[in-house]
Amino acid sequence: xxxxxxxxxxxxxxxxxxxxxxxVEADGSTVREILASAGLPRGQACIAVVGDTxxxxxxxxxxxxxxxxxxxxxxx
Amino acid sequence: xxxxxxxxxxxxxxxxxxxxxxxxxDCFYRTYLGGKGLVGYYLLNEVPPRAxxxxxxxxxxxxxxxxxxxxxxxxxxxxxxxKSPLTDGYGESEVGGSxxxxxxxxxxxxxxxxxCSEEPVYLAIADDEAxxxxxxxxxxxxxxxxxxxxxxxxxxxPAVMSIGPAGERLVRxxxxxxxxxxxxxxxxxxxxxxxKKLKAIAVSGSRKVExxxxxxxNEIASWFATNFKDNVPSAGLRDxxxxxxxxxxxxxxxxxxRNFRFGQFDGWSTIAQLGRGWGPHEMKARGCRGCPIxxxxxxxxxxxxxxxxxxxxxxxxxxxxxxAFGSNLCIDDLTTIVRANVYCNQAGMDTISAGxxxxxxxxxxxxxxxxxxxxxxxxxxxxxxxxxLPLLEMICERRGIGELLAEGSMRASRxxxxxxxxxxxxxxxQELPMHDPRGKTGVGIGYATADHxxxxxxxxxDPAFTEAGAYGMLTCKPLGILEPVPAMALDHRKVRLYLRxxxxxxxxxxxxxxxxxxxxxxxxxVPMVVDGVRAATGxxxxxxEGMNAxxxxxxxxxxxxxxxxxxxxRDRLPARLAxxxxxxxxxxxxxxxxxxxAAVRTYYEMRHWDPExxxxxxxxxxxxxxxxxxxxLRG
Numbered sequence: 001x002x003x004x005x006x007x008x009x010x011x012x013x014x015x016x017x018x019x020x021x022x023x024v025e026a027d028g029s030t031v032r033e034i035l036a037s038a039g040l041p042r043g044q045a046c047i048a049v050v051g052d053t054x055x056x057x058x059x060x061x062x063x064x065x066x067x068x069x070x071x072x073x074x075x076x
Numbered sequence: 077x078x079x080x081x082x083x084x085x086x087x088x089x090x091x092x093x094x095x096x097x098x099x100x101x102d103c104f105y106r107t108y109l110g111g112k113g114l115v116g117y118y119l120l121n122e123v124p125p126r127a128x129x130x131x132x133x134x135x136x137x138x139x140x141x142x143x144x145x146x147x148x149x150x151x152x153x154x155x156x157x158x159k160s161p162l163t164d165g166y167g168e169s170e171v172g173g174s175x176x177x178x179x180x181x182x183x184x185x186x187x188x189x190x191x192c193s194e195e196p197v198y199l200a201i202a203d204d205e206a207x208x209x210x211x212x213x214x215x216x217x218x219x220x221x222x223x224x225x226x227x228x229x230x231x232x233x234p235a236v237m238s239i240g241p242a243g244e245r246l247v248r249x250x251x252x253x254x255x256x257x258x259x260x261x262x263x264x265x266x267x268x269x270x271x272k273k274l275k276a277i278a279v280s281g282s283r284k285v286e287x288x289x290x291x292x293x294n295e296i297a298s299w300f301a302t303n304f305k306d307n308v309p310s311a312g313l314r315d316x317x318x319x320x321x322x323x324x325x326x327x328x329x330x331x332x333x334r335n336f337r338f339g340q341f342d343g344w345s346t347i348a349q350l351g352r353g354w355g356p357h358e359m360k361a362r363g364c365r366g367c368p369i370x371x372x373x374x375x376x377x378x379x380x381x382x383x384x385x386x387x388x389x390x391x392x393x394x395x396x397x398x399x400a401f402g403s404n405l406c407i408d409d410l411t412t413i414v415r416a417n418v419y420c421n422q423a424g425m426d427t428i429s430a431g432x433x434x435x436x437x438x439x440x441x442x443x444x445x446x447x448x449x450x451x452x453x454x455x456x457x458x459x460x461x462x463x464x465l466p467l468l469e470m471i472c473e474r475r476g477i478g479e480l481l482a483e484g485s486m487r488a489s490r491x492x493x494x495x496x497x498x499x500x501x502x503x504x505x506q507e508l509p510m511h512d513p514r515g516k517t518g519v520g521i522g523y524a525t526a527d528h529x530x531x532x533x534x535x536x537x538d539p540a541f542t543e544a545g546a547y548g549m550l551t552c553k554p555l556g557i558l559e560p561v562p563a564m565a566l567d568h569r570k571v572r573l574y575l576r577x578x579x580x581x582x583x584x585x586x587x588x589x590x591x592x593x594x595x596x597x598x599x600x601x602v603p604m605v606v607d608g609v610r611a612a613t614g615x616x617x618x619x620x621e622g623m624n625a626x627x628x629x630x631x632x633x634x635x636x637x638x639x640x641x642x643x644x645x646r647d648r649l650p651a652r653l654a655x656x657x658x659x660x661x662x663x664x665x666x667x668x669x670x671x672x673x674a675a676v677r678t679y680y681e682m683r684h685w686d687p688e689x690x691x692x693x694x695x696x697x698x699x700x701x702x703x704x705x706x707x708x709l710r711g
Contacts, residue, residue, distance in 0.1 A: 009320040010312025013305065043545025044308065047327040052345060054327035070324035071308055072539030072546055
């Protein structure tokens with residue numbers, strides 16, 4: 001069963017990604033590892049959320065789960 | 077006339093009903109650049125010490141930069157300044173839109189307004205002609221209505237800066253609006269305009285701004301238009317507007333909630349929707365003239381319940397407003413947030429200070445510190461959307477409890493007493509924006525030391541500089557930012573990081589730049605900004621010169637405050653920020669006041685300011701070539 005990592009607030013623009021959702025088999029990898037394997041440079045995403053709960057980039061998504069990741073927050 | 081700049085400052089005296097042009101040479105512009113640099117220069121020279129912010133001796137300055145009106149995108153912002161009725165010190169706010177471009181095309185780099193009119197007036201500027209005209213019929217009108225009525229007075233549609241009824245009634249956080257969605261929001265500058273009985277400034281310019289190298293500026297514009305879509309911060313703004321950051325703030329537990337008591341809000345995902353749409357209402361992204369990012373949101377409202385533009389779209393709220401009336405008041409009713417935003421824009425009130433002042437009084441009532449018929453009748457409490465609009469109307473009209481709240485949270489807390497000062501979340505009298513320093517300490521240094529009170533737009537925020545691969549780190553090496561610093565560090569490394577970013581920000585303010593177009597919050601890299609100044613002016617300009625101009629602007633603003641008797645005691649964060657923001661242990665720890673005081677002292681020392689008083693030293697002023705500031709300080 002797969003996990004989905006949704007890229008929010010501009011993160012989809014990276015050259016090797018160009019997509020808003022990274023979908024991979026749930027193999028126990030952390031969010032950070034999933035994004036690195038998909039080509040997102042380290043340091044670009046720093047916040048991960050499942051549902052309404054912050055989980056961090058070292059979270060290991062469970063099968064069927066969807067994680068949202070955001071870039072570092074800045075002034076609005 | 078120079079290149080990039082006009083060499084002309086329009087001076088208007090409302091008491092005398094006169095307008096004249098002051099000419100300035102190349103050296104003046106290369107020293108002060110424009111924007112914040114000109115605001116500091118004129119305020120320090122024209123406003124006498126301890127002047128009444130509402131008196132005729134206060135000056136109201138509108139200043140553009142040397143790239144305004146050129147092809148370069150994102151340099152059309154105007155810096156507005158005056159002695160602030162909210163902070164009783166240096167007041168400053170920036171506004172986008174097209175007004176700065178029109179002023180430049182009319183032939184002026186800046187406008188300085190002095191004196192007070194006895195009757196309502198507006199200022200009509202059409203190229204070389206500047207007239208003070210009666211505004212009797214405009215007094216009482218909303219900002220949008222004022223703009224529509226003034227459009228008919230010009231052969232060519234003007235750009236209009238105007239105040240609403242809140243400015244007319246001297247609400248201390250009244251703002252100046254440009255169009256229906258661009259606000260010079262902070263510092264109560266709309267009330268200064270109201271005290272001068274100046275309802276609006278309409279500008280129409282028809283002359284092209286001459287530059288040294290127009291093709292280079294066109295190339296910058298073309299490069300920007302080609303590449304901004306592949307830039308993460310720009311793509312985020314285009315996708316979700318400024319509301320796009322709500323999710324990450326919630327996740328980091330720094331989304332201001334319940335008057336900064338907490339850092340997370342259960343309804344965060346609901347209010348975050350406003351960045352991408354609002355129920356069935358058609359959404360259109362809008363931007364300033366010439367900017368392809370289009371970070372603003374507008375919604376089509378068909379029922380006539382909300383004032384709209386000619387296409388039927390109403391201005392949508394930006395992040396600060398969404399949080400100020402949303403999480404901060406524990407409200408997730410989108411209609412209330414949208415309507416509160418539109419009401420404030422039309423009445424001419426700063427949404428940040430308005431939301432924070434409401435949060436203050438709600439907490440006072442919750443804690444039994446205030447017992448008021450209006451608050452009881454409206455069931456004024458956190459989480460009740462029904463009380464928001466009536467309270468905003470009472471503030472604008474200075475009616476009932478609104479008379480007290482129109483003074484802002486600091487003055488209201490002094491009136492209420494009983495320990496309510498603890499719940500007035502301000503620095504120097506200006507209410508905190510919607511960023512919690514308990515998750516980004518550099519923002520706290522910015523709140524504490526900003527010359528014009530708490531402001532989130534004095535520097536880039538910490539999270540973009542915590543990892544070597546983060547966008548801020550990748551783009552800001554030309555500023556000398558080479559090592560990441562943890563978000564919660566508060567030692568000399570953080571002060572150094574903040575100071576370098578602040579100087580970059582002040583340089584951008586001198587240029588009238590939009591922070592969303594330039595690194596680390598946007599696409600345009602540091603060298604390209606410098607190249608833009610060179611192309612506009614023909615100067616062999618350098619980043620070093622730009623940072624020096626920024627330093628001058630900061631020193632002049634600080635000197636203004638020192639002359640008013642303000643010292644380090646005003647460079648402090650609200651006491652609440654020393655407490656944790658936790659709910660069930662998930663929040664952020666508080667910021668130690670002693671550590672913050674030490675950081676502020678380090679900041680003074682790094683700036684070559686007196687560590688005891690925070691006053692720029694004579695040596696620093698001489699080094700920057702503004703020794704005249706020392707004479708102003710000595711009276």
